[in-house]
Amino acid sequence: MSAVYVWIETFEGAANPASWEALGAGRQLADAAGVPLTAIVLGENAGAIANEAAQHGAEKAIVCEDATLHGFRLEPYAALLSHLVESNQPKAVVAVGTNSARELLAASAADTNSGLLTEITDMSLASDGSVQVTRPAYAGKVISEVTIDAAGTQFLLLRGRAFTPLDVDESATADITTVDAVLAEDEIATKIEAFEAASGTVNLSDAAIIVSGGRGMANNPAEAPPDAEDPVVWKAKDGFANTLTPLANVLGAAIGASRAAVDAGFIPYAHQVGQTGKTVSPDLYIACGISGAIQHQAGMRTSKIIVAINKDAEAPIFKLARFGIVGDLYEVVPALTEELKKRLGQQ
Amino acid sequence: MHVVVFTRSTPDTAAKVEVDANGQVTWGDAATVVNPWDEYSLEEAILQAQNNGGKSTVIAIGTEMHNDALKHSLAMGLDAAIRVWDDALEGTDSLAWATVAAAAVNKLGDVDLVIFGKESVDVGTDQHNYQTARKLGWPMLSYVAQILEVDYDAKTIKVERMLEQGRQIVTSKLPAVISVMKDINEPRYPSFIGIRKASKAEIPVWSLADLGVDLPATHTSTPTFKNLPKVDIQVEIMQGDIDEQVATLVDRLLEEKVL
Structure with a gap:
């Protein structure tokens, strides 16, 4: 030995x-x-x-x-x-x-x-x-x-x-x-023909902080353009890009998502956290508009601190969370992003 | 061509799984389902067989409870199902599993492609996928998001793999073992006629003697299970107007040293 x-x-x-x-x-x-x-x-x-x-x-x-x-x-x-x-x-x-x-x-x-x-x-x-x-x-x-x-x-x-x-x-x-x-x-039977690096996002599996979005991402008050194929999907995608991503950028966080958000076409599967996605255990997991189905919990429950932002005070995610804000993520997340910029000296 | 997929029955993904007073894992009255990752491998096997004028076979290694997954597979449209079980397999590990899986593929004889789902949710691992490839002596292409080209006559395959760092295009010789991701297809629901046909299907059971294999020694003990520690978290809901709520939240996160 x-x-x-x-x-x-x-x-x-x-x-x-x-x-x-x-x-x-x-x-x-x-x-x-x-x-x-x-x-x-x-x-x-x-x-x-x-x-x-x-x-x-x-x-x-x-x-x-x-x-x-x-x-x-x-x-x-x-x-x-x-x-x-x-x-x-x-x-x-x-x-x-x-x-x-x-x-x-x-x-x-x-x-x-x-x-x-x-x-x-x-x-x-x-x-x-x-x-x-x-x-x-x-x-x-x-x-x-x-x-x-x-x-x-x-x-x-x-x-x-x-x-x-x-x-x-x-x-x-x-x-x-x-x-x-x-x-x-x-x-050797296999040959690598090409490789395309994932676009500059933080890898979920080793992220210290993850900001995740769920079904609630569809409640974006932004107006979908008239030529949008599916206004709900447009709103949710816009929310991931222009509401969650700025928060993730301030924190140096990776972007996650619930299965509901992935299945609805809001964000690619690579971001899915949960039973048929990735299992993560960051120091901080911020769940935005995620109800917290048992399948999602399976992928993130070992996170050190979970923060839940959800309109529904009865959502199961609040049973897992250490801190919670009951409210509309489209109001809370931009306010939180601004507060963090101020406090972390990124003004 | 002949494509093989392995599957197993696992507790319904929405089921509350617990350990009872005897240390047994239970999921109450909840049904078992096909291992959720296998929906994609089963669908891909059906598509590959259909598109290439070939045959698809689904295999489960395990006790009778795995007949449910096999019947679901037949109802989806797999051509044939086989269950492999032998009391000698009780308490063995992934090495034995992979040895048996490889022997079953070799017994079929004409297999070009073996497809696995990304992992099995009950045992919580994917090790058996890679170990089966090694026991067969075939190349392994894991995390396949898309089959770009496959030629069963020329015996070549080209796939896109989803890695942590990005997307990779790889070619390989056939026969090969692949494991597929959720991105690869939209699994179908079993049809009514399919379900009726599957319910009547007689599923053959192969024993170790049928396969003619000796099992390697098992190095891991039978697991004991316990429940997750009780989540003793009292959520603190932020109070006040939005500005006060986010300010308090940032205070708390700084106190917890997670920023």
Whole structure:
């Protein structure tokens, strides 16, 4: 049991900062098991990112900058990770459960017939080497406790924002080992043809603040132009763009939405929070015109502070909220935006 | 061509799910539904089979409760349904699940494409999707928002994937495993005739012996469940006129250090 591995996710030559949370969680596990903490950094600029990982707590790093690893693809990444796991038998492989990490760790666990748990919100190492894990189940409606045995490598995917990064030590360096890729380009069935970056919005999954809109977005007093295809949809879209977005901009927040708003065509699906959308746990979640159906709650109930702005004082969202304003979001949100500008010195 | 989709029965999304005094997960009288993410994979399987003169098969791995999801799938228009179950699968994890899923696809023999919904809401994970692809030795294209081109003769597929950072166009060889997002289609409702036909369908059950597989060791324990901690939040409703309300709210948010 040579080490605790942490996969450092990279994108276009930069580390995903969520990976530092995995180093924080991995550090505890490595210390408890008495093994080194090793960052696995694959892709463009891996060497420089390994040094960053050292500043965030890794003692060792395994890097590979092979061209086949530029841009995440499951086949070459999983082939290399599985090879490293088989050769070195690490105690555990840890990552924050982003899209790519979920694929990579699940694939490598399958290749090596190892145990895997996802969406981990808490974990501890038992004296027999097993890891006891807490994770949500049934769309976050209940909590599940599971143990992963010590027989092989333990693959552990963490819920984003559930674990804390370590303090940065700018003088720290890692002992870096460079390895070769396992697959050659002609052995890989998938090719990335094109990529279009999402337009400059904050990513929901790692946002510290989220401003979300629901069905109530349709009550926009702004007049829809006569040529609008659907005046209700126009009003709601205008509300997301010109009422919620200014608030989100003041706060540096991501924009979320309820399923009702997405299904009505007010905003693209990528913004949906809830059972068939994203699960989020920001420090602050501001729900505007969202009633708070159980499916929506499943996606946001672990937010630290929930603020509800809703006309209907009986809306279920007020049972979950710490603070509430009963009122028309189209009056409250602009007033709140102005107040925040004043108080946060953005006048 | 032959497309396979996996599904399962899960509690109705609106159901209140709780843990009872015996530690069992219950959802009262609420019905089970097809795993909500699978509505899209089932619809896509129907479309792929229809548009390419092929066949669609839906498979559930699990006990009899999963017949409901299979019958719903048949009622939507899937061509055939199979349930895989064996008492030896009780208490096993996603590794065993994926091994069995891959064996079932291999037993069908002529499969070009396996489609999964993004995740299963009951177990709260998508790991079985990727693990099935690995056990088959096929490429995996996850988070597919759109199938742009597919050629079952040339055995190639081109898709648009929705990632956290943006949209990616990827090509792959077939056979492949894909998982689809909500964006991909508008799932149909089962027709009355479809429901009648499905209610009479005999669904074959395959055992591990039928599949001829040995299960890998399970490394994770059977989960124990508990209820969420009681939400002990007393909402503070802001008072006064709008200016006073937002000013107090900002005070509170600054006190809570979340700004």
